[in-house]
Amino acid sequence: MKMKIVMLGPPGSGKGTYASRLTKMLGIPHISTGDMVREEIKAQTEIGKKIKEYNDRGELVPDEIIIKLLAERLKKADAKKGFILDGFPRTLRQAEALEKISEIDLVINLNVPDEIIIQRLSNRLICKRCGAIYNRLTLKPKVNGVCDICGGELYQREDDKPEVIRERLKVYKRSTEPLIEYYRRKGLLRDVYCNDLMTPPEVIVERIMGIINNLKNNEGTNQ
Numbered sequence: 131m132k133m134k135i136v137m138l139g140p141p142g143s144g145k146g147t148y149a150s151r152l153t154k155m156l157g158i159p160h161i162s163t164g165d166m167v168r169e170e171i172k173a174q175t176e177i178g179k180k181i182k183e184y185n186d187r188g189e190l191v192p193d194e195i196i197i198k199l200l201a202e203r204l205k206k207a208d209a210k211k212g213f214i215l216d217g218f219p220r221t222l223r224q225a226e227a228l229e230k231i232s233e234i235d236l237v238i239n240l241n242v243p244d245e246i247i248i249q250r251l252s253n254r255l256i257c258k259r260c261g262a263i264y265n266r267l268t269l270k271p272k273v274n275g276v277c278d279i280c281g282g283e284l285y286q287r288e289d290d291k292p293e294v295i296r297e298r299l300k301v302y303k304r305s306t307e308p309l310i311e312y313y314r315r316k317g318l319l320r321d322v323y324c325n326d327l328m329t330p331p332e333v334i335v336e337r338i339m340g341i342i343n344n345l346k347n348n349e350g351t352n353q
């Protein structure tokens with residue numbers, strides 16, 4: 131059966147981590163619109179150049195451009211059986227546009243309290259040299275301030291300061307609330323809760339797999 135999944139969750143909810151684990155278990159691609167955009171810019175395609183212009187001017191990339199990229203990506207053979215979409219849609223308008231290019235079977239809505247996200251992100255450290263990610267609480271480097279992999283210096287991103295995170299969470303909530311309602315009304319939305327910073331990713335992934343298997347079983351008995 132097809133499994134076309136949208137993952138919703140605030141920045142720092144672990145969405146990308148869960149999606150990349152689920153993609154292996156389900157044998158369907160993890161499609162991150164953020165990664166797609168970065169690849170286009172790097173490859174200097176026509177669309178990539180256009181996106182870079184918007185970025186350089188500090189403007190949002192128009193929905194039409196992302197939808198066009200996404201429509202191309204979803205046509206590829208590996209996405210026929212399904213996919214996990216990460217980073218899109220973020221607004222009601224985008225959800226309606228997505229509906230025109232693909233059906234959606236399931237929307238996973240990750241609920242993580244703000245305080246947990248702030249704790250997680252404000253303790254995040256990144257290697258200056260290789261980009262590896264650490265966490266002062268949950269994923270400590272062997273030597274303080276030094277990357278295990280390459281010996282580079284670890285630093286905190288400007289975006290990961292508590293006051294900046296709070297603002298990002300506010301923006302996320304404002305734009306996704308109508309979207310969450312929209313999918314809830316359609317009966318596609320399933321909530322997943324993570325209320326503890328120390329919950330290992332496997333536990334959350336297990337919960338999501340439970341929801342997916344339930345859905346598959348129900349579909350099996352309906353036919």
Ligand SMILES: [Zn+2]
Nearest residue numbers: 257260277280
């Ligand atoms: Zn490093």
